[in-house]
Amino acid sequence: MSPTQTKSPPKSSPSQPETPAPFDLGQYGLTVAEIHRNLSPAALYREAIRDDAKCDIADSGALIAFSGDKTGRSPKDKRIVENPESKDDVWWGSVNVPIDDETFEVNRERAIDYLNTRKKLYVVDAFAGWDPKYRAKIRVICSRPYHALFMHNMLIRPTAEELADFGTPHAVIFNAGEFPANRRTKGMTSKTSIDLSLERREFVILGTEYAGEMKKGVFTMMNYIGPKQGVLSMHCSATADKSNGRSSLLFGLSGTGKTTLSADPNRLLIGDDEHCWSDQGIFNIEGGCYAKAIDLTPEAEPEIFQALRFGAVLENVGYDKDTHRVDFKDTSITQNTRGAYPIEFIRNAKIPCVAGHPTDVIFLTCDAFGVLPPVSKLTPAQAMYHFISGYTAKVAGTEMGVTEPQATFSPCFGGPFLVWRPSKYAELLAEKMNTHKANAWLVNTGWSGGAYGVGSRMKLKITRAIINAIHSGALSQAPIATDPVFGFAVPTSCPEVPAEILVPRNTWGDKASFDATAQKLAKLFRDNFEKYADGASVEVKGAGPSGK
Numbered sequence: 001m002s003p004t005q006t007k008s009p010p011k012s013s014p015s016q017p018e019t020p021a022p023f024d025l026g027q028y029g030l031t032v033a034e035i036h037r038n039l040s041p042a043a044l045y046r047e048a049i050r051d052d053a054k055c056d057i058a059d060s061g062a063l064i065a066f067s068g069d070k071t072g073r074s075p076k077d078k079r080i081v082e083n084p085e086s087k088d089d090v091w092w093g094s095v096n097v098p099i100d101d102e103t104f105e106v107n108r109e110r111a112i113d114y115l116n117t118r119k120k121l122y123v124v125d126a127f128a129g130w131d132p133k134y135r136a137k138i139r140v141i142c143s144r145p146y147h148a149l150f151m152h153n154m155l156i157r158p159t160a161e162e163l164a165d166f167g168t169p170h171a172v173i174f175n176a177g178e179f180p181a182n183r184r185t186k187g188m189t190s191k192t193s194i195d196l197s198l199e200r201r202e203f204v205i206l207g208t209e210y211a212g213e214m215k216k217g218v219f220t221m222m223n224y225i226g227p228k229q230g231v232l233s234m235h236c237s238a239t240a241d242k243s244n245g246r247s248s249l250l251f252g253l254s255g256t257g258k259t260t261l262s263a264d265p266n267r268l269l270i271g272d273d274e275h276c277w278s279d280q281g282i283f284n285i286e287g288g289c290y291a292k293a294i295d296l297t298p299e300a301e302p303e304i305f306q307a308l309r310f311g312a313v314l315e316n317v318g319y320d321k322d323t324h325r326v327d328f329k330d331t332s333i334t335q336n337t338r339g340a341y342p343i344e345f346i347r348n349a350k351i352p353c354v355a356g357h358p359t360d361v362i363f364l365t366c367d368a369f370g371v372l373p374p375v376s377k378l379t380p381a382q383a384m385y386h387f388i389s390g391y392t393a394k395v396a397g398t399e400m401g402v403t404e405p406q407a408t409f410s411p412c413f414g415g416p417f418l419v420w421r422p423s424k425y426a427e428l429l430a431e432k433m434n435t436h437k438a439n440a441w442l443v444n445t446g447w448s449g450g451a452y453g454v455g456s457r458m459k460l461k462i463t464r465a466i467i468n469a470i471h472s473g474a475l476s477q478a479p480i481a482t483d484p485v486f487g488f489a490v491p492t493s494c495p496e497v498p499a500e501i502l503v504p505r506n507t508w509g510d511k512a513s514f515d516a517t518a519q520k521l522a523k524l525f526r527d528n529f530e531k532y533a534d535g536a537s538v539e540v541k542g543a544g545p546s547g548k
Protein backbone atom coordinates (compact mmCIF):
# COMPACT_ATOMS: atom_id res chain seq x y z
CA MET A 1 0.00 0.00 0.00
CA SER A 2 3.05 2.18 0.37
CA PRO A 3 1.29 4.01 3.23
CA THR A 4 3.52 6.38 5.09
CA GLN A 5 5.47 4.27 7.52
CA THR A 6 5.31 5.55 11.05
CA LYS A 7 8.57 5.34 12.89
CA SER A 8 9.09 1.94 14.47
CA PRO A 9 9.80 1.86 18.18
CA PRO A 10 13.50 1.91 19.03
CA LYS A 11 15.06 -1.58 19.19
CA SER A 12 16.31 -2.36 22.69
CA SER A 13 19.83 -3.13 21.59
CA PRO A 14 21.07 -3.92 18.12
CA SER A 15 23.87 -6.04 19.60
CA GLN A 16 21.52 -8.81 20.83
CA PRO A 17 19.40 -9.73 17.85
CA GLU A 18 19.15 -13.48 18.72
CA THR A 19 16.62 -13.11 21.53
CA PRO A 20 13.67 -11.15 20.20
CA ALA A 21 11.98 -8.98 22.81
CA PRO A 22 8.73 -10.52 24.08
CA PHE A 23 5.78 -9.15 22.19
CA ASP A 24 4.30 -6.18 23.96
CA LEU A 25 1.90 -3.37 23.21
CA GLY A 26 3.53 -0.70 25.35
CA GLN A 27 3.81 1.64 22.37
CA TYR A 28 0.00 2.02 22.50
CA GLY A 29 -0.14 2.50 26.27
CA LEU A 30 -1.34 -1.07 26.75
CA THR A 31 0.14 -2.63 29.86
CA VAL A 32 -1.67 -5.98 30.04
CA ALA A 33 0.91 -8.66 30.76
CA GLU A 34 -0.70 -11.59 29.02
CA ILE A 35 -0.83 -10.93 25.30
CA HIS A 36 -1.51 -13.67 22.78
CA ARG A 37 -0.43 -12.91 19.26
CA ASN A 38 -1.77 -14.85 16.29
CA LEU A 39 -3.06 -17.84 18.24
CA SER A 40 -4.11 -20.83 16.16
CA PRO A 41 -7.84 -21.47 15.72
CA ALA A 42 -7.60 -24.43 18.12
CA ALA A 43 -5.99 -22.25 20.80
CA LEU A 44 -8.60 -19.53 20.25
CA TYR A 45 -11.33 -22.16 20.69
CA ARG A 46 -9.77 -23.10 24.01
CA GLU A 47 -9.68 -19.44 25.08
CA ALA A 48 -13.25 -18.83 23.94
CA ILE A 49 -14.67 -21.90 25.65
CA ARG A 50 -12.75 -21.24 28.84
CA ASP A 51 -13.30 -17.50 29.18
CA ASP A 52 -16.38 -16.57 27.18
CA ALA A 53 -19.42 -17.98 28.97
CA LYS A 54 -21.64 -17.79 25.91
CA CYS A 55 -19.35 -19.31 23.29
CA ASP A 56 -20.04 -22.89 22.30
CA ILE A 57 -19.11 -25.46 19.69
CA ALA A 58 -21.56 -26.49 16.98
CA ASP A 59 -21.88 -30.15 16.01
CA SER A 60 -20.19 -29.20 12.72
CA GLY A 61 -17.15 -27.98 14.68
CA ALA A 62 -17.74 -24.25 14.09
CA LEU A 63 -17.33 -21.86 17.04
CA ILE A 64 -20.67 -20.36 18.03
CA ALA A 65 -20.34 -16.80 19.35
CA PHE A 66 -22.66 -13.96 20.24
CA SER A 67 -22.12 -10.29 19.57
CA GLY A 68 -24.48 -8.95 22.25
CA ASP A 69 -26.91 -6.10 21.60
CA LYS A 70 -25.52 -5.13 18.21
CA THR A 71 -26.06 -7.83 15.60
CA GLY A 72 -25.33 -5.67 12.58
CA ARG A 73 -23.19 -2.68 11.67
CA SER A 74 -23.87 0.76 13.19
CA PRO A 75 -23.34 3.11 10.23
CA LYS A 76 -24.79 6.12 12.07
CA ASP A 77 -22.10 5.83 14.72
CA LYS A 78 -19.12 5.95 12.35
CA ARG A 79 -16.86 8.98 12.63
CA ILE A 80 -13.88 10.13 10.58
CA VAL A 81 -11.29 12.48 12.01
CA GLU A 82 -11.19 15.75 10.10
CA ASN A 83 -7.53 16.40 9.44
CA PRO A 84 -5.97 19.04 7.21
CA GLU A 85 -4.19 16.38 5.09
CA SER A 86 -7.28 14.42 4.11
CA LYS A 87 -10.02 17.00 4.63
CA ASP A 88 -10.50 17.77 0.94
CA ASP A 89 -10.44 14.10 -0.06
CA VAL A 90 -13.32 12.96 2.11
CA TRP A 91 -16.98 12.82 1.13
CA TRP A 92 -18.38 14.47 4.27
CA GLY A 93 -22.04 13.96 5.11
CA SER A 94 -24.15 11.26 6.66
CA VAL A 95 -21.69 8.50 5.67
CA ASN A 96 -18.55 10.26 6.87
CA VAL A 97 -19.38 12.34 9.93
CA PRO A 98 -16.42 14.42 11.09
CA ILE A 99 -14.91 14.51 14.56
CA ASP A 100 -11.83 16.42 15.64
CA ASP A 101 -8.58 14.75 16.58
CA GLU A 102 -9.07 15.52 20.24
CA THR A 103 -12.36 13.62 20.30
CA PHE A 104 -10.59 10.75 18.59
CA GLU A 105 -7.96 10.80 21.32
CA VAL A 106 -10.64 10.77 24.01
CA ASN A 107 -12.26 7.68 22.52
CA ARG A 108 -8.91 6.05 21.82
CA GLU A 109 -7.88 6.53 25.42
CA ARG A 110 -11.21 5.17 26.61
CA ALA A 111 -10.60 2.05 24.51
CA ILE A 112 -7.04 1.69 25.81
CA ASP A 113 -8.18 2.17 29.41
CA TYR A 114 -10.82 -0.50 28.95
CA LEU A 115 -8.43 -2.93 27.28
CA ASN A 116 -5.99 -2.38 30.17
CA THR A 117 -8.62 -3.70 32.59
CA ARG A 118 -8.58 -7.10 30.81
CA LYS A 119 -6.54 -10.04 32.06
CA LYS A 120 -5.45 -10.94 28.54
CA LEU A 121 -5.46 -9.40 25.13
CA TYR A 122 -5.39 -10.96 21.68
CA VAL A 123 -3.47 -9.57 18.74
CA VAL A 124 -3.94 -10.58 15.13
CA ASP A 125 -1.23 -9.37 12.78
CA ALA A 126 -2.22 -10.13 9.21
CA PHE A 127 -2.61 -8.63 5.75
CA ALA A 128 -5.26 -6.91 3.68
CA GLY A 129 -4.84 -7.20 -0.11
CA TRP A 130 -3.54 -10.28 -1.95
CA ASP A 131 -1.36 -8.31 -4.37
CA PRO A 132 2.00 -7.93 -2.59
CA LYS A 133 2.41 -4.52 -4.22
CA TYR A 134 -0.67 -3.12 -2.48
CA ARG A 135 -0.74 -5.31 0.60
CA ALA A 136 -1.39 -3.54 3.93
CA LYS A 137 -0.26 -4.84 7.29
CA ILE A 138 -3.16 -4.78 9.74
CA ARG A 139 -2.96 -5.20 13.51
CA VAL A 140 -6.10 -6.07 15.46
CA ILE A 141 -6.06 -5.68 19.25
CA CYS A 142 -9.08 -7.14 21.03
CA SER A 143 -10.18 -8.81 24.24
CA ARG A 144 -12.62 -11.43 22.96
CA PRO A 145 -11.13 -14.63 21.51
CA TYR A 146 -14.02 -14.82 19.04
CA HIS A 147 -13.05 -11.43 17.59
CA ALA A 148 -9.48 -12.67 17.15
CA LEU A 149 -10.66 -15.84 15.39
CA PHE A 150 -12.97 -13.77 13.21
CA MET A 151 -10.13 -11.55 12.02
CA HIS A 152 -7.78 -14.53 11.70
CA ASN A 153 -10.35 -15.86 9.22
CA MET A 154 -11.12 -12.59 7.46
CA LEU A 155 -7.63 -11.17 6.98
CA ILE A 156 -4.88 -12.81 4.93
CA ARG A 157 -2.98 -15.09 7.27
CA PRO A 158 0.78 -14.51 7.32
CA THR A 159 3.24 -17.38 7.14
CA ALA A 160 5.50 -17.89 10.19
CA GLU A 161 8.23 -16.04 8.30
CA GLU A 162 6.00 -13.14 7.35
CA LEU A 163 4.85 -12.86 10.93
CA ALA A 164 8.41 -12.79 12.21
CA ASP A 165 9.19 -9.93 9.77
CA PHE A 166 5.89 -8.15 10.30
CA GLY A 167 7.40 -4.93 11.68
CA THR A 168 5.23 -1.86 12.05
CA PRO A 169 1.63 -2.28 10.92
CA HIS A 170 0.11 0.15 8.43
CA ALA A 171 -3.14 0.25 10.40
CA VAL A 172 -4.26 -0.71 13.91
CA ILE A 173 -7.74 -1.61 15.14
CA PHE A 174 -8.43 -1.12 18.84
CA ASN A 175 -11.52 -3.17 19.53
CA ALA A 176 -12.98 -2.23 22.91
CA GLY A 177 -16.48 -3.03 21.74
CA GLU A 178 -17.59 -4.44 25.09
CA PHE A 179 -17.22 -0.99 26.61
CA PRO A 180 -19.48 1.94 25.67
CA ALA A 181 -18.52 5.35 24.39
CA ASN A 182 -19.34 8.19 26.73
CA ARG A 183 -22.37 9.91 25.26
CA ARG A 184 -21.17 13.21 26.70
CA THR A 185 -18.06 13.06 24.58
CA LYS A 186 -18.26 15.70 21.85
CA GLY A 187 -19.93 14.41 18.69
CA MET A 188 -21.31 11.21 20.23
CA THR A 189 -24.99 10.44 19.73
CA SER A 190 -25.07 6.96 21.23
CA LYS A 191 -23.00 4.53 23.28
CA THR A 192 -21.54 3.15 20.09
CA SER A 193 -18.68 4.84 18.32
CA ILE A 194 -16.51 3.63 15.48
CA ASP A 195 -13.78 6.14 14.87
CA LEU A 196 -11.31 6.17 12.02
CA SER A 197 -8.25 8.36 11.72
CA LEU A 198 -6.90 8.25 8.18
CA GLU A 199 -3.67 9.99 9.22
CA ARG A 200 -2.90 7.85 12.24
CA ARG A 201 -4.30 4.81 10.43
CA GLU A 202 -6.05 3.85 13.61
CA PHE A 203 -9.51 2.58 14.18
CA VAL A 204 -11.27 2.62 17.56
CA ILE A 205 -14.38 0.56 18.32
CA LEU A 206 -16.54 1.27 21.38
CA GLY A 207 -19.99 -0.04 22.25
CA THR A 208 -20.47 -2.71 19.58
CA GLU A 209 -19.22 -6.28 19.51
CA TYR A 210 -20.52 -7.02 16.02
CA ALA A 211 -17.43 -8.53 14.40
CA GLY A 212 -18.30 -7.25 10.91
CA GLU A 213 -17.43 -3.76 12.12
CA MET A 214 -13.70 -4.66 12.07
CA LYS A 215 -13.81 -6.12 8.59
CA LYS A 216 -15.61 -3.12 7.16
CA GLY A 217 -13.20 -0.85 9.02
CA VAL A 218 -10.33 -2.36 7.05
CA PHE A 219 -12.37 -1.96 3.86
CA THR A 220 -13.00 1.71 4.62
CA MET A 221 -9.27 2.22 5.07
CA MET A 222 -8.61 0.49 1.72
CA ASN A 223 -11.32 2.64 0.13
CA TYR A 224 -9.22 5.62 1.09
CA ILE A 225 -5.77 4.32 0.20
CA GLY A 226 -6.70 2.56 -3.06
CA PRO A 227 -7.97 5.47 -5.18
CA LYS A 228 -5.04 7.57 -3.97
CA GLN A 229 -2.88 5.16 -5.99
CA GLY A 230 -5.23 4.76 -8.94
CA VAL A 231 -6.49 1.44 -7.59
CA LEU A 232 -10.25 1.00 -7.53
CA SER A 233 -11.56 -0.57 -4.33
CA MET A 234 -14.96 -2.20 -4.79
CA HIS A 235 -17.77 -3.69 -2.71
CA CYS A 236 -18.15 -6.79 -4.86
CA SER A 237 -17.49 -10.50 -5.00
CA ALA A 238 -15.32 -11.97 -7.74
CA THR A 239 -14.87 -15.24 -9.56
CA ALA A 240 -12.47 -16.32 -12.29
CA ASP A 241 -12.75 -18.43 -15.40
CA LYS A 242 -11.09 -21.79 -14.86
CA SER A 243 -9.26 -21.76 -18.20
CA ASN A 244 -8.38 -18.18 -19.12
CA GLY A 245 -8.01 -16.60 -15.66
CA ARG A 246 -10.20 -13.61 -16.53
CA SER A 247 -12.45 -12.46 -13.71
CA SER A 248 -16.03 -11.38 -13.27
CA LEU A 249 -17.32 -9.00 -10.60
CA LEU A 250 -20.62 -9.12 -8.71
CA PHE A 251 -21.44 -5.78 -7.10
CA GLY A 252 -24.40 -5.43 -4.76
CA LEU A 253 -25.64 -4.16 -1.45
CA SER A 254 -26.24 -6.42 1.54
CA GLY A 255 -28.38 -9.45 0.85
CA THR A 256 -28.33 -9.16 -2.94
CA GLY A 257 -26.29 -12.34 -3.44
CA LYS A 258 -22.58 -11.46 -3.69
CA THR A 259 -21.46 -14.25 -1.37
CA THR A 260 -24.06 -16.80 -2.47
CA LEU A 261 -23.44 -16.39 -6.19
CA SER A 262 -19.65 -16.25 -5.90
CA ALA A 263 -19.66 -19.78 -4.42
CA ASP A 264 -20.03 -21.07 -7.97
CA PRO A 265 -18.91 -24.63 -8.82
CA ASN A 266 -18.26 -23.59 -12.45
CA ARG A 267 -15.79 -20.87 -11.50
CA LEU A 268 -12.86 -20.19 -9.21
CA LEU A 269 -13.65 -18.10 -6.15
CA ILE A 270 -11.50 -14.98 -5.77
CA GLY A 271 -13.50 -13.45 -2.93
CA ASP A 272 -16.99 -12.75 -1.64
CA ASP A 273 -17.07 -9.08 -0.65
CA GLU A 274 -14.15 -6.66 -1.11
CA HIS A 275 -11.79 -6.35 -4.09
CA CYS A 276 -9.43 -3.96 -5.79
CA TRP A 277 -8.89 -3.42 -9.50
CA SER A 278 -5.36 -2.33 -10.40
CA ASP A 279 -3.48 -2.15 -13.71
CA GLN A 280 -2.45 -5.78 -13.19
CA GLY A 281 -5.98 -7.15 -12.69
CA ILE A 282 -8.08 -7.73 -9.60
CA PHE A 283 -7.24 -8.90 -6.12
CA ASN A 284 -9.24 -9.78 -3.03
CA ILE A 285 -8.67 -7.58 0.03
CA GLU A 286 -9.63 -10.37 2.44
CA GLY A 287 -8.54 -13.86 3.39
CA GLY A 288 -12.00 -15.13 4.26
CA CYS A 289 -15.73 -14.95 3.63
CA TYR A 290 -18.57 -13.72 5.83
CA ALA A 291 -21.73 -15.42 4.65
CA LYS A 292 -25.29 -14.87 5.71
CA ALA A 293 -26.45 -18.02 7.46
CA ILE A 294 -30.19 -17.40 7.53
CA ASP A 295 -32.16 -20.29 6.00
CA LEU A 296 -28.93 -21.86 4.80
CA THR A 297 -29.41 -25.39 3.46
CA PRO A 298 -26.83 -27.89 2.19
CA GLU A 299 -29.00 -28.43 -0.90
CA ALA A 300 -29.21 -24.80 -2.07
CA GLU A 301 -25.76 -23.65 -0.90
CA PRO A 302 -23.55 -26.73 -0.43
CA GLU A 303 -20.24 -24.84 -0.63
CA ILE A 304 -21.08 -22.39 2.14
CA PHE A 305 -22.79 -25.02 4.28
CA GLN A 306 -19.74 -27.31 4.36
CA ALA A 307 -17.43 -24.35 5.12
CA LEU A 308 -19.11 -23.78 8.51
CA ARG A 309 -16.94 -26.38 10.19
CA PHE A 310 -14.02 -26.41 12.65
CA GLY A 311 -12.28 -23.04 12.43
CA ALA A 312 -15.33 -21.10 11.25
CA VAL A 313 -17.15 -18.60 13.47
CA LEU A 314 -20.94 -18.85 13.58
CA GLU A 315 -22.34 -15.58 14.87
CA ASN A 316 -25.71 -15.14 16.60
CA VAL A 317 -27.25 -18.42 15.46
CA GLY A 318 -29.69 -20.51 17.46
CA TYR A 319 -28.80 -24.12 18.25
CA ASP A 320 -30.04 -27.13 20.16
CA LYS A 321 -28.46 -27.15 23.62
CA ASP A 322 -28.23 -30.97 23.69
CA THR A 323 -27.15 -31.90 20.17
CA HIS A 324 -25.44 -28.56 19.33
CA ARG A 325 -27.10 -28.76 15.97
CA VAL A 326 -27.49 -25.27 14.48
CA ASP A 327 -30.98 -24.18 13.51
CA PHE A 328 -30.39 -21.97 10.48
CA LYS A 329 -34.03 -20.92 10.46
CA ASP A 330 -33.80 -19.46 13.96
CA THR A 331 -34.10 -15.66 13.82
CA SER A 332 -34.68 -15.18 17.55
CA ILE A 333 -31.44 -13.20 17.91
CA THR A 334 -31.33 -11.60 14.48
CA GLN A 335 -32.11 -12.07 10.79
CA ASN A 336 -28.44 -11.28 10.22
CA THR A 337 -26.90 -14.56 11.39
CA ARG A 338 -23.43 -15.05 9.87
CA GLY A 339 -20.61 -17.48 9.34
CA ALA A 340 -16.98 -16.42 8.87
CA TYR A 341 -14.48 -18.88 7.42
CA PRO A 342 -11.08 -18.80 5.71
CA ILE A 343 -11.46 -18.60 1.94
CA GLU A 344 -9.67 -21.94 1.40
CA PHE A 345 -12.65 -23.65 3.09
CA ILE A 346 -14.38 -23.16 -0.27
CA ARG A 347 -13.08 -25.90 -2.55
CA ASN A 348 -12.94 -23.72 -5.67
CA ALA A 349 -11.06 -20.87 -4.06
CA LYS A 350 -8.06 -19.69 -6.03
CA ILE A 351 -5.01 -19.05 -3.85
CA PRO A 352 -3.53 -16.45 -4.13
CA CYS A 353 -6.83 -14.61 -4.57
CA VAL A 354 -5.87 -12.61 -7.65
CA ALA A 355 -7.19 -12.81 -11.21
CA GLY A 356 -7.07 -11.09 -14.59
CA HIS A 357 -9.11 -8.08 -15.69
CA PRO A 358 -12.89 -8.65 -15.59
CA THR A 359 -14.82 -9.70 -18.68
CA ASP A 360 -18.08 -8.89 -16.94
CA VAL A 361 -19.21 -6.41 -14.32
CA ILE A 362 -22.52 -7.48 -12.84
CA PHE A 363 -24.66 -5.27 -10.62
CA LEU A 364 -26.91 -7.31 -8.33
CA THR A 365 -30.08 -5.76 -7.06
CA CYS A 366 -32.82 -7.27 -4.95
CA ASP A 367 -35.79 -5.45 -6.45
CA ALA A 368 -38.69 -6.10 -4.11
CA PHE A 369 -40.98 -4.11 -6.45
CA GLY A 370 -40.60 -6.93 -8.97
CA VAL A 371 -40.27 -4.62 -11.99
CA LEU A 372 -36.59 -4.93 -12.95
CA PRO A 373 -35.89 -7.80 -15.38
CA PRO A 374 -33.96 -10.83 -14.09
CA VAL A 375 -31.14 -9.66 -16.36
CA SER A 376 -30.43 -6.58 -18.50
CA LYS A 377 -27.41 -5.59 -20.53
CA LEU A 378 -26.15 -2.06 -19.86
CA THR A 379 -24.40 0.44 -22.09
CA PRO A 380 -21.34 2.13 -20.56
CA ALA A 381 -23.47 5.19 -19.66
CA GLN A 382 -26.18 2.99 -18.13
CA ALA A 383 -23.51 1.13 -16.18
CA MET A 384 -22.33 4.42 -14.67
CA TYR A 385 -25.89 5.51 -13.96
CA HIS A 386 -26.65 2.29 -12.08
CA PHE A 387 -23.27 2.23 -10.33
CA ILE A 388 -23.81 5.72 -8.97
CA SER A 389 -27.46 4.97 -8.10
CA GLY A 390 -26.68 1.70 -6.28
CA TYR A 391 -30.27 0.54 -6.07
CA THR A 392 -31.70 -2.30 -4.06
CA ALA A 393 -34.86 -2.68 -2.01
CA LYS A 394 -35.63 -3.87 1.45
CA VAL A 395 -38.79 -5.62 2.43
CA ALA A 396 -40.35 -3.66 5.26
CA GLY A 397 -40.34 -4.98 8.80
CA THR A 398 -43.17 -7.46 9.31
CA GLU A 399 -43.71 -6.26 12.85
CA MET A 400 -45.35 -3.09 11.61
CA GLY A 401 -47.54 -4.98 9.20
CA VAL A 402 -46.15 -2.95 6.29
CA THR A 403 -45.88 -4.86 3.04
CA GLU A 404 -44.63 -1.98 0.88
CA PRO A 405 -41.02 -2.50 -0.22
CA GLN A 406 -38.52 0.24 0.52
CA ALA A 407 -36.05 1.42 -2.08
CA THR A 408 -32.46 1.93 -0.96
CA PHE A 409 -29.94 3.86 -3.04
CA SER A 410 -26.34 3.53 -1.99
CA PRO A 411 -23.71 4.94 -4.36
CA CYS A 412 -21.20 2.48 -5.81
CA PHE A 413 -23.25 -0.29 -4.15
CA GLY A 414 -21.28 0.48 -1.02
CA GLY A 415 -22.15 3.98 0.21
CA PRO A 416 -21.44 3.27 3.91
CA PHE A 417 -17.81 2.35 3.14
CA LEU A 418 -16.89 5.14 0.72
CA VAL A 419 -14.35 7.70 1.82
CA TRP A 420 -13.94 9.73 -1.39
CA ARG A 421 -16.93 11.14 -3.24
CA PRO A 422 -18.80 8.55 -5.34
CA SER A 423 -17.60 10.20 -8.56
CA LYS A 424 -14.00 9.24 -7.72
CA TYR A 425 -14.89 5.53 -7.77
CA ALA A 426 -17.20 5.94 -10.77
CA GLU A 427 -14.46 7.60 -12.84
CA LEU A 428 -12.04 4.80 -12.03
CA LEU A 429 -14.61 2.14 -12.88
CA ALA A 430 -15.54 3.81 -16.18
CA GLU A 431 -11.91 4.09 -17.18
CA LYS A 432 -11.05 0.49 -16.26
CA MET A 433 -14.17 -1.01 -17.86
CA ASN A 434 -13.46 0.91 -21.03
CA THR A 435 -9.77 -0.03 -21.13
CA HIS A 436 -10.45 -3.72 -20.53
CA LYS A 437 -13.70 -3.93 -22.51
CA ALA A 438 -15.79 -5.35 -19.69
CA ASN A 439 -19.50 -5.95 -20.32
CA ALA A 440 -21.99 -4.52 -17.82
CA TRP A 441 -25.13 -6.28 -16.59
CA LEU A 442 -27.91 -5.61 -14.12
CA VAL A 443 -29.23 -8.77 -12.43
CA ASN A 444 -32.36 -8.73 -10.30
CA THR A 445 -32.16 -11.36 -7.55
CA GLY A 446 -35.35 -9.96 -6.01
CA TRP A 447 -38.99 -10.37 -6.84
CA SER A 448 -40.70 -11.83 -9.88
CA GLY A 449 -44.38 -12.31 -10.69
CA GLY A 450 -45.42 -9.29 -8.62
CA ALA A 451 -44.03 -7.12 -5.87
CA TYR A 452 -43.21 -8.35 -2.38
CA GLY A 453 -46.45 -9.75 -0.96
CA VAL A 454 -47.76 -10.96 -4.35
CA GLY A 455 -44.82 -12.39 -6.30
CA SER A 456 -41.91 -14.38 -4.97
CA ARG A 457 -38.14 -14.10 -4.81
CA MET A 458 -36.28 -15.13 -7.92
CA LYS A 459 -35.26 -18.78 -7.64
CA LEU A 460 -31.58 -19.15 -6.87
CA LYS A 461 -31.43 -21.72 -9.68
CA ILE A 462 -32.66 -19.12 -12.16
CA THR A 463 -30.14 -16.51 -11.05
CA ARG A 464 -27.32 -19.06 -11.21
CA ALA A 465 -28.38 -19.98 -14.76
CA ILE A 466 -28.32 -16.29 -15.73
CA ILE A 467 -24.85 -15.82 -14.28
CA ASN A 468 -23.68 -18.92 -16.18
CA ALA A 469 -25.15 -17.54 -19.40
CA ILE A 470 -23.34 -14.23 -18.88
CA HIS A 471 -20.04 -16.05 -18.38
CA SER A 472 -20.51 -18.48 -21.28
CA GLY A 473 -21.24 -15.60 -23.65
CA ALA A 474 -24.72 -16.97 -24.41
CA LEU A 475 -26.46 -13.82 -23.20
CA SER A 476 -24.39 -11.53 -25.40
CA GLN A 477 -25.80 -13.46 -28.39
CA ALA A 478 -29.40 -13.54 -27.13
CA PRO A 479 -32.21 -11.59 -28.82
CA ILE A 480 -33.08 -8.45 -26.91
CA ALA A 481 -36.02 -6.17 -26.21
CA THR A 482 -35.64 -2.64 -24.92
CA ASP A 483 -37.21 -1.97 -21.54
CA PRO A 484 -39.76 0.82 -22.21
CA VAL A 485 -39.22 2.51 -18.84
CA PHE A 486 -35.58 1.91 -17.94
CA GLY A 487 -34.21 1.85 -21.47
CA PHE A 488 -31.80 -1.04 -21.14
CA ALA A 489 -31.50 -4.12 -23.33
CA VAL A 490 -33.36 -7.12 -21.96
CA PRO A 491 -32.34 -10.56 -23.27
CA THR A 492 -35.49 -12.47 -24.17
CA SER A 493 -33.97 -15.91 -24.17
CA CYS A 494 -31.48 -17.53 -21.82
CA PRO A 495 -30.42 -21.16 -21.44
CA GLU A 496 -32.09 -22.93 -18.48
CA VAL A 497 -34.45 -20.00 -17.85
CA PRO A 498 -38.13 -20.01 -18.90
CA ALA A 499 -38.41 -17.21 -21.48
CA GLU A 500 -41.66 -15.86 -20.03
CA ILE A 501 -40.00 -14.64 -16.84
CA LEU A 502 -37.32 -12.59 -18.62
CA VAL A 503 -39.73 -9.72 -19.26
CA PRO A 504 -41.28 -8.89 -15.86
CA ARG A 505 -44.51 -7.40 -17.24
CA ASN A 506 -45.39 -10.86 -18.59
CA THR A 507 -45.21 -12.36 -15.11
CA TRP A 508 -47.63 -9.92 -13.47
CA GLY A 509 -51.34 -10.80 -13.46
CA ASP A 510 -52.29 -7.14 -13.12
CA LYS A 511 -50.63 -5.22 -15.99
CA ALA A 512 -51.90 -1.81 -14.87
CA SER A 513 -50.41 -2.39 -11.48
CA PHE A 514 -47.11 -3.38 -13.10
CA ASP A 515 -47.03 -0.17 -15.16
CA ALA A 516 -47.79 1.96 -12.12
CA THR A 517 -45.14 0.21 -10.01
CA ALA A 518 -42.52 0.56 -12.77
CA GLN A 519 -43.28 4.30 -13.01
CA LYS A 520 -43.05 4.62 -9.27
CA LEU A 521 -39.63 2.95 -9.15
CA ALA A 522 -38.46 5.05 -12.13
CA LYS A 523 -39.38 8.18 -10.22
CA LEU A 524 -37.47 7.01 -7.16
CA PHE A 525 -34.42 6.53 -9.39
CA ARG A 526 -34.78 10.01 -10.90
CA ASP A 527 -35.33 11.70 -7.56
CA ASN A 528 -32.31 9.96 -6.09
CA PHE A 529 -30.09 10.81 -9.04
CA GLU A 530 -30.84 14.52 -8.84
CA LYS A 531 -28.16 14.97 -6.19
CA TYR A 532 -25.51 13.66 -8.59
CA ALA A 533 -26.73 15.45 -11.71
CA ASP A 534 -24.32 18.39 -11.35
CA GLY A 535 -21.25 16.63 -10.08
CA ALA A 536 -21.38 13.57 -12.35
CA SER A 537 -18.02 13.50 -14.09
CA VAL A 538 -18.81 10.31 -16.00
CA GLU A 539 -21.10 10.01 -18.98
CA VAL A 540 -24.65 9.22 -17.84
CA LYS A 541 -26.69 11.28 -20.30
CA GLY A 542 -29.99 9.59 -21.16
CA ALA A 543 -28.98 6.51 -19.21
CA GLY A 544 -31.68 6.71 -16.55
CA PRO A 545 -35.34 5.80 -16.77
CA SER A 546 -37.52 7.90 -19.07
CA GLY A 547 -40.33 10.14 -17.84
CA LYS A 548 -40.39 13.16 -15.61
Ligand code: ATP
Pocket residue numbers: 252253254255256257258259260261272273290291292294445446457458459460461463
Ligand atom coordinates in the same frame (compact mmCIF):
# COMPACT_ATOMS: atom_id res chain seq x y z
P1 ATP B 1 -23.51 -8.85 2.41
O1 ATP B 1 -22.90 -7.66 1.73
O2 ATP B 1 -24.36 -8.46 3.58
O3 ATP B 1 -22.50 -9.91 2.75
P2 ATP B 1 -24.36 -10.44 0.09
O4 ATP B 1 -24.57 -9.62 -1.14
O5 ATP B 1 -23.12 -11.24 0.18
O6 ATP B 1 -24.59 -9.51 1.39
P3 ATP B 1 -25.65 -12.96 0.40
O7 ATP B 1 -24.98 -13.33 1.67
O8 ATP B 1 -25.21 -13.68 -0.82
O9 ATP B 1 -25.62 -11.40 0.19
O10 ATP B 1 -27.20 -13.14 0.64
C1 ATP B 1 -28.16 -13.41 -0.34
C2 ATP B 1 -29.29 -14.15 0.38
O11 ATP B 1 -30.43 -14.24 -0.44
C3 ATP B 1 -28.86 -15.55 0.74
O12 ATP B 1 -29.42 -15.87 1.99
C4 ATP B 1 -29.49 -16.37 -0.39
O13 ATP B 1 -29.78 -17.69 0.01
C5 ATP B 1 -30.77 -15.60 -0.66
N1 ATP B 1 -31.31 -15.70 -2.03
C6 ATP B 1 -32.55 -16.07 -2.35
N2 ATP B 1 -32.76 -16.03 -3.67
C7 ATP B 1 -31.61 -15.60 -4.24
C8 ATP B 1 -31.22 -15.35 -5.59
N3 ATP B 1 -32.05 -15.51 -6.61
N4 ATP B 1 -29.95 -14.92 -5.80
C9 ATP B 1 -29.10 -14.73 -4.76
N5 ATP B 1 -29.44 -14.95 -3.48
C10 ATP B 1 -30.67 -15.38 -3.19
Ligand code: MN
Pocket residue numbers: 258259260272273290291292
Ligand atom coordinates in the same frame (compact mmCIF):
# COMPACT_ATOMS: atom_id res chain seq x y z
MN1 MN C 1 -21.55 -11.25 1.55
